[in-house]
Amino acid sequence: MLKRETARKSPIEYEKMQEHLDMLEEIYKAEEQIASGEGIAHEDAKALLLRRYGSPDFLEVDEIEKPAPAGDEVLVRVHAVSINDWDWALILGTPFIPNRLMTGLLRPKIVVGSDIAGRVETVGSKVTRFKPGDEVFGDLSGCGFGGFAEFVCAPESALMFKPPKMSFEQAAAIPQAGMLALQGIAAGQTHKPGQTVLINGAGGGVGSIAIQLLKLHQVEVTGVDAAAKLEAMKLWGYDHVIDYAAQDFTRSGKRYDLILDVKTDRPLADYEHALNPHGVYATVGGQLPRLLQVACSRFRFWRTSEKTLSVVALKANRDLHYFNELFGSDKFKPVIDSVYAFSEADVRKAFHHFGTSAHKGKIVVST
Numbered sequence: 001m002l003k004r005e006t007a008r009k010s011p012i013e014y015e016k017m018q019e020h021l022d023m024l025e026e027i028y029k030a031e032e033q034i035a036s037g038e039g040i041a042h043e044d045a046k047a048l049l050l051r052r053y054g055s056p057d058f059l060e061v062d063e064i065e066k067p068a069p070a071g072d073e074v075l076v077r078v079h080a081v082s083i084n085d086w087d088w089a090l091i092l093g094t095p096f097i098p099n100r101l102m103t104g105l106l107r108p109k110i111v112v113g114s115d116i117a118g119r120v121e122t123v124g125s126k127v128t129r130f131k132p133g134d135e136v137f138g139d140l141s142g143c144g145f146g147g148f149a150e151f152v153c154a155p156e157s158a159l160m161f162k163p164p165k166m167s168f169e170q171a172a173a174i175p176q177a178g179m180l181a182l183q184g185i186a187a188g189q190t191h192k193p194g195q196t197v198l199i200n201g202a203g204g205g206v207g208s209i210a211i212q213l214l215k216l217h218q219v220e221v222t223g224v225d226a227a228a229k230l231e232a233m234k235l236w237g238y239d240h241v242i243d244y245a246a247q248d249f250t251r252s253g254k255r256y257d258l259i260l261d262v263k264t265d266r267p268l269a270d271y272e273h274a275l276n277p278h279g280v281y282a283t284v285g286g287q288l289p290r291l292l293q294v295a296c297s298r299f300r301f302w303r304t305s306e307k308t309l310s311v312v313a314l315k316a317n318r319d320l321h322y323f324n325e326l327f328g329s330d331k332f333k334p335v336i337d338s339v340y341a342f343s344e345a346d347v348r349k350a351f352h353h354f355g356t357s358a359h360k361g362k363i364v365v366s367t
């Protein structure tokens with residue numbers, strides 16, 4: 001409480017002083033209220049919550065407190081979000097380590113979704129590149145996920161301007177798969193016409209982008225995937241397609257300058273066998289035990305061979321401007337398998353569709 005000094009003041013002075021004191025008291029009260037959160041109306045916003053690990057059936061759309069951006073963050077109103085393998089792994093809660101160490105051992109404490117596109121709602125005090133109304137996209141896997149929501153906060157460094165002609169759905173389909181495709185291809189240095197590339201797991205997000213990047217250099221590309229995807233893959237530009245259930249490409253006798261592997265489902269020696277003398281094997285993903293096996297055999301690989309092994313670690317969002325340029329000059333278009341609505345039933349369906357692996361290209365949810 002403020003102590004009121006009343007001695008030796010005229011009635012007019014006293015009244016003025018009283019007014020000032022009342023005003024100050026109101027300010028102090030408001031400050032205390034803000035500090036305690038009492039009486040402040042928090043806005044709510046929809047988000048996709050994972051109630052238990054194990055299945056998309058444990059996903060629920062519910063209201064949470066609308067996030068507020070920190071100094072270097074941007075609050076984005078999400079318009080589209082795409083599904084990635086990492087979202088799927090977080091929903092299943094596997095592998096137990098490291099996933100559950102990051103997101104809660106028994107009770108998941110995460111809103112999944114890394115690849116978002118949306119409109120800037122507000123910006124933190126230190127943000128310099130963006131302003132409210134800007135259209136942006138980016139991969140939030142390095143900064144806490146949270147994309148399956150009406151609003152998400154992201155550091156400005158995780159975001160790129162979305163070209164006006166690119167739809168939100170197209171933009172959300174690019175970041176993670178695009179960077180993995182680009183960084184996997186870069187590991188192989190395959191830019192000369194006539195070089196040969198094989199993509200293992202070629203019909204999904206990474207493969208549908210990698211083929212477009214490789215075809216800018218007239219490289220000959222073979223895609224390996226399930227029989228049901230091969231026709232679509234030919235339309236995207238693959239010169240040759242192989243059904244992995246019918247043929248083992250490592251035993252066909254054909255050799256490649258680059259094998260870009262999304263699945264890593266064989267011992268390294270098999271891949272080595274299918275490489276040209278100076279060929280590169282670049283893995284971007286697969287099952288953890290296989291990846292560890294491959295990473296461990298790299299020492300033998302390097303000692304005894306001219307061939308190169310590269311384990312690609314995602315550098316998120318690094319070259320999104322390149323995709324903007326290619327899109328602007330009609331040299332690249334994201335392949336979207338399907339678009340779902342942001343309702344509980346539809347999002348569950350979208351993840352089940354991803355889980356069956358029937359998608360060709362990317363699955364997007366429009367929020």
Ligand SMILES: NC(=O)c1ccc[n+]([C@@H]2O[C@H](COP(=O)([O-])OP(=O)(O)OC[C@H]3O[C@@H](n4cnc5c(N)ncnc54)[C@H](OP(=O)(O)O)[C@@H]3O)[C@@H](O)[C@H]2O)c1
Binds near residue numbers: 285
């Ligand atoms: N390196 C990093 O830092 C990093 C970061 C993020 C993600 N990742 C990884 O990058 C990958 C993302 O790839 P993506 O988005 O393209 O995945 P995706 O959309 O799921 O595509 C994978 C494709 O591989 C096919 N496939 C399954 N088994 C196969 C086999 N034995 N041989 C050949 N193809 C097979 C799948 O089809 P069917 O299942 O129908 O057969 C599917 O079409 C994931 O492995 C993910 O874990 C890596």
